[in-house]
Amino acid sequence: MVKNEVDIDSSLWRNSMDRICEWRDVWKEELERVEDPFFACSVVRKALLENTTLSGLRDFQKACDLPPGRPLLQADIERALKLVEDGRWFVIREKPISPIDVAHYPCLRWAESKLDLLLSESKYPEVEGPGKWKIFSIDTNLLWSGLALAANFVTSRGDEGRLFSSEGKDYANTRRLVSQRWVPLGENERSFARLSAIHRYGDVRRITQNYVQADDAWAITGQSWHWRPVVPDEEYEYKKGAY
Known part of the structure; x- marks a missing residue:
């Protein structure tokens, strides 16, 4: 079928x-x-x-x-x-x-698959159930980020000989909104179902990220410029009392 x-x-x-x-x-x-x-x-x-x-x-x-x-x-x-x-x-x-x-178009990285949607609806017809949070869009807060970039540009004018936007600090305090949707677990993830939180499939949650200099265990200096809080492409949520 x-x-x-x-x-x-x-x-x-x-x-x-x-x-x-x-x-x-x-x-x-x-x-x-x-x-x-x-x-x-x-x-x-x-x-x-x-x-x-x-x-x-x-x-x-x-x-x-x-x-x-x-x-x-x-x-x-x-x-x-x-x-x-x-x-x-x-x-x-x-x-x-x-x-x-x-x-060249990072926003399309999270383009959803119509085929996957069909298969998910066929295999998991429940209104709600175990799953994971999956990013489907990332939107820049244009007003807030524009003001932050303008302030950073004024500050960077003291760095003679350096091109603006060439360093992470030029984007300091810019802001974006990450949107995630609750989707069914994949076939190879079903073993996680008993530990997973339960939400209605299709539910959306949004997380505001700021571009800041923060601790980074992988960086030589111990810090780097990146989006905080960190949000993975796919994120599992454990139900209360799972551990």
Whole structure:
């Protein structure tokens, strides 16, 4: 039964239309079909000007606060395309001209797999149960981090001959929000089920991290610049009284 579900889903992927979506809505299976922002901007520009079909365009327009009911100004279009240029929105195409190099877009590292979701729902239909916390997005606090970077830039001007952003201290006190989702345990992790905490699958928790200089046992000096508190990609939670 699971295999039939996967086969059907695979056919849906093959027949799906080109679409535009926010970075957090890109599936792992689509990574090879994400168009390079240079070409993606041309696709989006044409869709906005000529009102051509592009799935997800209405959501994109809402995200950009594009004025409805009147022709778009050049300034409106350029403002909207900035979201594509910055890698905050992506165009998924059946035949991309130049697929992106995912290594240049760290946010896509946590792209969820639609296949894994199907398998998890088929194997573990319980509303709640044992599992683990898995990162699905990391968002920079732009206002707070912008102020921190500005202050750091002023301070760094006393370091003659040094390029700003070349050292960890230039990013001191910047802030970001890590979001984790409670997901079922993998097949090779089922032995941990009896020790695991119980949460509703799909529950989300968020952790604020600050970039600071702190103790680091692996660093020669005993300290390094890194995000605190440390949050692993996947994190197990023990139920009370497990030990």
